[in-house]
Amino acid sequence: MTTVEDLLAAVRPLEGGREIEDPATGEVVGRAPEHTAADLDAAVAAARAVQPGWGALTHSQRSHYLNLAADAVEAHAEPLAVLLSREQGKPLNGPNARFEVGACAAWLRATASFELEPEVLVDDEGGLAELHYRPLGVVGAIGPWNWPMMISVWQLAPALRMGNTVVMKPSEYTPLSVLALAHVLNTAMPADVLHVVSGGREVGEALASHPHVDKIMFTGSTATGKAIIRSSADTVKRLTLELGGNDAGIVLPDADPKAIAEDLFWGAFINTGQTCAALKRLYVHENIYEDVVVALAGVAEAMPMGVGLDENNVLGPLQNKAQYDIVANLVRAATDAGARVVVGANPRADQPGYFYPTTLIADIDNNNPLVTEEQFGPALPIIKYSNVDEAIAMANALDVGLGASVWSADPAQAREVAARIEAGTVWINKHGAVDPRMPFGGAKQSGYGLEFGIEGLKGLGSPQVISG
Numbered sequence: 001m002t003t004v005e006d007l008l009a010a011v012r013p014l015e016g017g018r019e020i021e022d023p024a025t026g027e028v029v030g031r032a033p034e035h036t037a038a039d040l041d042a043a044v045a046a047a048r049a050v051q052p053g054w055g056a057l058t059h060s061q062r063s064h065y066l067n068l069a070a071d072a073v074e075a076h077a078e079p080l081a082v083l084l085s086r087e088q089g090k091p092l093n094g095p096n097a098r099f100e101v102g103a104c105a106a107w108l109r110a111t112a113s114f115e116l117e118p119e120v121l122v123d124d125e126g127g128l129a130e131l132h133y134r135p136l137g138v139v140g141a142i143g144p145w146n147w148p149m150m151i152s153v154w155q156l157a158p159a160l161r162m163g164n165t166v167v168m169k170p171s172e173y174t175p176l177s178v179l180a181l182a183h184v185l186n187t188a189m190p191a192d193v194l195h196v197v198s199g200g201r202e203v204g205e206a207l208a209s210h211p212h213v214d215k216i217m218f219t220g221s222t223a224t225g226k227a228i229i230r231s232s233a234d235t236v237k238r239l240t241l242e243l244g245g246n247d248a249g250i251v252l253p254d255a256d257p258k259a260i261a262e263d264l265f266w267g268a269f270i271n272t273g274q275t276c277a278a279l280k281r282l283y284v285h286e287n288i289y290e291d292v293v294v295a296l297a298g299v300a301e302a303m304p305m306g307v308g309l310d311e312n313n314v315l316g317p318l319q320n321k322a323q324y325d326i327v328a329n330l331v332r333a334a335t336d337a338g339a340r341v342v343v344g345a346n347p348r349a350d351q352p353g354y355f356y357p358t359t360l361i362a363d364i365d366n367n368n369p370l371v372t373e374e375q376f377g378p379a380l381p382i383i384k385y386s387n388v389d390e391a392i393a394m395a396n397a398l399d400v401g402l403g404a405s406v407w408s409a410d411p412a413q414a415r416e417v418a419a420r421i422e423a424g425t426v427w428i429n430k431h432g433a434v435d436p437r438m439p440f441g442g443a444k445q446s447g448y449g450l451e452f453g454i455e456g457l458k459g460l461g462s463p464q465v466i467s468g
């Protein structure tokens with residue numbers, strides 16, 4: 001039976017490296033290697049060397065490996081979840097660490113199951129052509145710290161399935177989770193198809209500009225996405241950019257506040273609000289505004305927050321000090337400006353770790369920075385509106401558009417509103433529910449390219465028309 005200590009020992013550098021701290025306690029979780037530019041070159045060269053052989057396998061042979069990799073994740077699920085909880089902070093329980101590890105296996109299996117046949121095309125004279133997708137080569141995958149294992153699988157599974165090899169660069173805040181996951185995956189995969197280089201921004205920049213890397217899958221902030229566009233330009237790399245969001249939810253006047261309160265809560269507070277497609281701005285019609293505020297407050301007060309390894313908790317700390325400060329400063333500025341604290345906004349000074357309480361802020365101006373900036377924490381501003389056109393205009397006013405949601409007892413009416421929202425996904429009566437078969441990606445400055453499903457697979461291939 002593999003333990004967390006076994007996983008940490010497998011990924012620990014022989015010497016040096018960096019201590020990684022548990023955001024709930026400040027204790028050291030383990031040591032991560034600090035890879036250099038030379039290490040990156042070696043990883044890319046090794047991945048490149050085996051790519052032709054991997055790319056020459058059939059889809060069903062590569063899918064077989066993805067299924068073996070899913071088996072390996074399931075066989076190591078509990079130590080992976082415990083390590084993730086200690087490093088990232090998210091609780092084991094609830095839609096958190098065990099859920100994330102389970103999603104890794106589910107995404108690997110789903111990605112293995114997709115059928116991708118060449119598309120037959122007919123020209124004006126009735127001549128036939130076929131559209132194929134060839135491997136691109138080596139894919140660099142750069143990820144964030146909020147869902148480090150799951151997002152790594154979102155990037156690597158379609159890349160490998162399409163015959164590419166992969167070099168990953170996890171966030172410097174959560175390298176151990178990704179190194180341990182890759183260690184487990186590599187027990188099932190052929191040698192050298194999957195590498196991890198661990199380090200900070202410099203390693204990410206070197207990967208994004210590397211002359212022998214063909215595509216970057218990037219998930220992270222919009223600012224870093226723009227830097228990657230620049231650094232990848234000289235080599236004309238393909239890019240899939242999953243960037244920041246600031247998702248709006250619109251509650252129509254016919255919604256039942258008590259019935260939707262729990263789903264609203266998890267839409268906003270999953271992973272303690274540190275989720276790209278979490279509900280970040282809630283627009284509620286004036287007729288039911290107070291009822292929604294009260295119903296949400298009831299759910300929020302019942303959800304325990306604390307150290308992730310305690311099975312009672314479903315909410316955890318912020319992952320790092322910088323993130324904690326952003327959230328605390330935005331909430332303080334909102335309350336200083338006169339917004340009403342419904343719940344939270346009073347962090348305990350005597351508690352170790354980066355815990356910020358679950359916070360609901362009502363009667364807030366739509367131009368307040370708590371509404372307009374991506375605050376990526378457990379705080380939800382609730383804004384009152386009086387007609388739906390006004391709510392849609394407020395939802396669309398920002399330059400990001402990852403997800404959004406509409407809440408109503410009338411699905412047809414909700415769909416009409418959904419069609420007017422500028423976002424990559426609009427959910428009805430739920431928020432943030434992603435599925436390996438549904439394409440997912442951002443509108444506006446939330447990025448471009450799609451993940452998941454057949455569309456996601458195609459994004460990891462080089463289209464080729466064979467005509468005649």
Ligand SMILES: NC(=O)c1ccc[n+]([C@@H]2O[C@H](COP(=O)([O-])OP(=O)(O)OC[C@H]3O[C@@H](n4cnc5c(N)ncnc54)[C@H](O)[C@@H]3O)[C@@H](O)[C@H]2O)c1
Pocket residue numbers: 142143144145146151169170171172199200201203204205206208219220221222223224225227228231241242243244245275276277374376402442446447
């Ligand atoms: N759209 C999505 O699917 C999605 C999913 C999760 C998170 N996010 C976004 O991610 C952000 C939070 O994550 P974060 O703080 O880790 O993001 P970040 O942009 O700070 O860092 C992401 C990764 O990029 C690396 N990096 C930093 N500078 C770089 C550079 N110049 N070149 C190459 N790599 C560089 C980092 O080391 C890290 O691995 C939020 O904005 C969130 O919305 C988006």
